Amino acid sequence: MDQYNESPTYNAGDIVYVFYRNPHTQDVANIQAAAVVNNPEEPNELALFLFETYYPLSNEMAIYSTEEKANQAYNYYYGDASEGLLK
Template sequence: MDLNSHTPNYNAGDVVYVIYRNPHTQSVANVQEAAVVKNPENPEELALFLYETYYPLTDDLAVYSSEAEAEQVYNQSFGEL
């Protein structure tokens, strides 16, 4: 199954925004800028580079093209920033 088949067309070098939950405190989330890069484990796929970690770019991630869009979804889900 191609995990990137339903993901909007991103290219390596794009800047995107994600809602990121703190792994140590699950009640804390924020909008974070991330970079779209080639997956170092599989250069045929894209990944997100966030906090010095690579995350496969899959449909399981909520990725937004603009910070305003990510903040709007954040506010709907978690309340005001």
Template sequence: MHYQAGDIVYVFYRNPHTQNVANVQEAAVVKNPEDPNGGLAVFLYETYYPISDEMAVFQSAEEAENAYQYYFGDVSGGEI
């Protein structure tokens, strides 16, 4: 997928304190200030995560919730 700085996306985010808890979280696509080549990153909880093929990024909350249901089996824990 092609993203641009300013896009709003949805990602799976694992709680760093409780690894078995994952949520759907809204995030912003931004220019990665740590990449001199101008790459993009997802900005979430005051942290930049470089966008890669290994990251689950969704363009809509519905798409993210459907994937969450498929992989984790319960959408009720998702946050948006």
């Protein structure tokens, strides 16, 4: 596992920060807040709710508990973190 990717336990209602790639411009990544919710398709599982879509949680996602940690990881992978912020 990568030094910047966390693996905490999440609970429904948590707000987390993820890297999101624009589906139309794959070379652009942003930091986006997302909600951890109960997965409507799998009642015993959690999902991320991002842009009106549910995404099952997996270890392959870069999920961070704070915007600061997401910015640090973004800077590590992509350069200046201020470019990744969505405000």
